[in-house]
Amino acid sequence: MQLLDIYIYPIKSLGGIRVEEANLEERGLQYDRRWMLVDNQGDFLSQRKHPKMAMIQTNLSNNKIEVFLKNHVEENITIPFEPLSQEMIPVSIWDDEVIGQVVDRKINQWFSDILGFSCNLVHMPTSTERKVSSKYAAKNESVSFADGMPYLLIGQASLNDLNNRLENPVPMDRFRPNLVLSGGHAFEEDDWDKVKVGDAVFKITKPCARCVMTTVDQTTGKKSKEPLKTLSTYREIEGKVLFGQNMSLLEGNKIKIGDYISAYKK
Known part of the structure; x- marks a missing residue:
């Protein structure tokens, strides 16, 4: 065998990336699901309720995530690995509530416009520990x-x-x-x-x-x-x-x- x-799926529930090799970390593959979209209450978003999320593709390049619509590549945005905001908010994923770091309000607006409702992109800082x-x-x-x-x-x-x-x-x-x-x-x-x-x-x-x-x-x-x-x-x-x-x-x-x-x- x-x-x-x-x-790797950098942003939870968005398009994944096939890679030739990957670094292993305790939390998963490096960059895997370290970002997540949440609603205004801090609850995580997924394709279960919002299948349109499948149409948003990601790519890793030069310390940033490139995000674009699969059928409209001109609709795109670049997300830096290091958040531009220092804002920390509580976010919920299933039964867990942890602290996520808001990446950038302009980026939030891009996703909100694409999905048709208000949402925030958060990053999982190393200080956040979500135990298995x-x-x-x-x-x-x-x-x-x-x-x-x-x-x-x-x-x-x-x-x-x-x-x-x-x-x-x-x-x-x-x-x-x-x-x-x-x-x-x-x-x-x-x-x-x-x-x-x-x-x-x-x-x-x-x-x-x-x-x-x-x-x-x-x-x-x-x-x-x-x-x-x-x-x-x-x-x-x-x-x-x-x-x-x-x-x-x-x-x-x-x-x-x-x-x-x-x-x-x-």
């Missing part, structure tokens, strides 16, 4: 603005298995993984306890429960019933539809496409 793809639930933490680690865990792994064979059951196959971007592996068998990762990628070692913490976000076409921003409808027919356990494995980092500093993968079963 080898590492087939690496994806003690039920799943490997070593009391923190996580970024991701839903709950620092890393998400999916086997390409698992997606192939799903697509063989679908009338219209879907790409991997529906599931927003960080790491995609080639080789192995469909859903083989269900039985793993630890996985070694190159020199890095990860702890498998729990399966990833999927939601309606998987039904948002990342090229059009439109919702349908698939692939969640089909996936639920054979991957539903205790009321949750499972696809992919959440992970925490145990050791290692970097991964790259082509790294060999070895797994340790439970």
Whole structure:
């Protein structure tokens, strides 16, 4: 087995970026979900309620994030890695409330104009620690603005298995993984306890429960019933539809496409 793809999603719920290599951090891949859009109450925004967010693409370049509309690249803005504002506000993501740093009011206005309602872009400063639930933490680690865990792994064979059951196959971007592996068998990762990628070692913490976000076409921003409808027919356990494995980092500093993968079963 080898590492087939690496994806980073700098701004939560916006378009992701495939990279050739990535630095590993406790909270997740470097730059992954370190920024997040929130409403005026500080609650996080996602494609679950706002599928149009799928149409906003990101790119990393020279210590900044380039953001643009997929079908209108002239609609774009540049976001510096270091926020221009010193304003700190409380923000909520699921059951967690943490402090986010407002990036810049002009940038807030750009996103508000695109989405059609008032919102703020916040950055997660290093002073903010959002701890992984003690039920799943490997070593009391923190996580970024991701839903709950620092890393998400999916086997390409698992997606192939799903697509063989679908009338219209879907790409991997529906599931927003960080790491995609080639080789192995469909859903083989269900039985793993630890996985070694190159020199890095990860702890498998729990399966990833999927939601309606998987039904948002990342090229059009439109919702349908698939692939969640089909996936639920054979991957539903205790009321949750499972696809992919959440992970925490145990050791290692970097991964790259082509790294060999070895797994340790439970």
